[in-house]
Amino acid sequence: QLTTTYNAGELHDDHPVRFTNGGLRLDHKPENAIEWYVKIPHHEDYHLWMPAQPNPEQRDWLEALNAGDATMGESRLFERDGTWYLHVTATRDVEERSDVSAEERTPIGVDIGEASLATVCHRDGHGSPTAPELWADEGKTVRRLRKTYFTATRRLQTRGSERIVESFGDDIWDQIDDVFHRVTREVVEYAESVENPVLVLEDLTYIRESMDYGEYMNRRLHGWGFAKLHAQIRYKAVEKGIPVETVNPCNTSKECHACGEVGYRPRQATFKCTNDACWMGEYQADVNGAINIA
Ligand SMILES: [Zn+2]
Structure with missing residues (x-):
């Protein structure tokens, strides 16, 4: 009752x-x-x-x-x-997890970002990075929707149309959430295509601690949806019986995945290794990050 x-x-x-x-x-x-x-x-x-x-x-x-x-x-x-x-x-219904030990599992690194909404990669049996997948178009869509939201709400608020702001905002954020759900479902499908997978995410508590308040609020306001994407990946992975682990995100975007040297980004999408002895040179920055997470 x-x-x-x-x-x-x-x-x-x-x-x-x-x-x-x-x-x-x-x-x-x-x-x-x-x-x-x-x-x-x-x-x-x-x-x-x-x-x-x-x-x-x-x-x-x-x-x-x-x-x-x-x-x-x-x-x-x-x-x-x-x-x-x-x-x-x-x-909720979940699939039973196979009792494969942690050492026998293949780690799949998941990098959540601004340009590419998500980037996943893992290493093959020989240790070489393989099958990178990026959701760059979706990153672009989310950035566009967010921009529409902030531009329109500023305009509507100056006119005092609070109710319109709210229903308009709900609609935009529903569209963003739809993109998030499709991407997180596809990330879990990627994991399902790998034998004995374990999904690896960055530990958000470290990210919050290492960011100053202004930077954190800025990211949150820009709707990175970091926590939201992680939470969706987590619950969808559990539904499929796929384990999820987290790692300390320190240097996952700054180190070269081949030699471990700290490099830099000459451009947003490019990582450059500064170690002369390293074969790598330049690499897609988000994929480098995903391999480091894995
Ligand atoms: Zn290197």
Whole structure:
């Protein structure tokens, strides 16, 4: 039975408000300072939209729920020591993982970027980089959509058309999310084409720590969708029984994958090795990064 009215003073650990499936709804607005919202049913025609801070480690579950790839079950809202918590039950189907040891698996490096939305690469049986795949057109599409959003919202906001801004923004971000879902599905399909794969991503906690606040906010505002893409890859990989590991991203974009020397980028898409003894010279920068991650 759906709870529609309650006394906030009665909400505690032992007296949570329970919502059966269908009662709650999650909404993701990447364009807002607070990205996640929970719709709490209150009266028949009146709902509360509560801003919510997700646990970063459960981000993939939220993405799965948001995409309709997981089913929401019963949820509980409660207060503990002055903080409000929402526990959401979610279920999804996953394939059983084969019991191949970590050493026998083939690491597939996934580099998330601005120019190429995603770049994947792995090494063949002889250790040579093979089958690089880049999603550059999708990177271009996302940049164009983001630009449309920021240009149009600035114009609409000066006219005070807040409601138009919101519905327009939802539409644009839905289009970006569609691109994200297609790319992350194809990344997982790439992994499925390799025998005993393990997908390797950069550990986002290191990236947040190494970036100063301005740089981080700038990237977030530009909708890199870094965390979103990672979360989508994670939950789709689990669905296919593919393990996911993370690595410290330190120098993954700066080192030469052949000799390990720190090089530089003469152009955005090009990595140049500065080691005279190294055969490599110039290499596609995103692919170099993906191999280092692998
Ligand atoms: Zn080199």
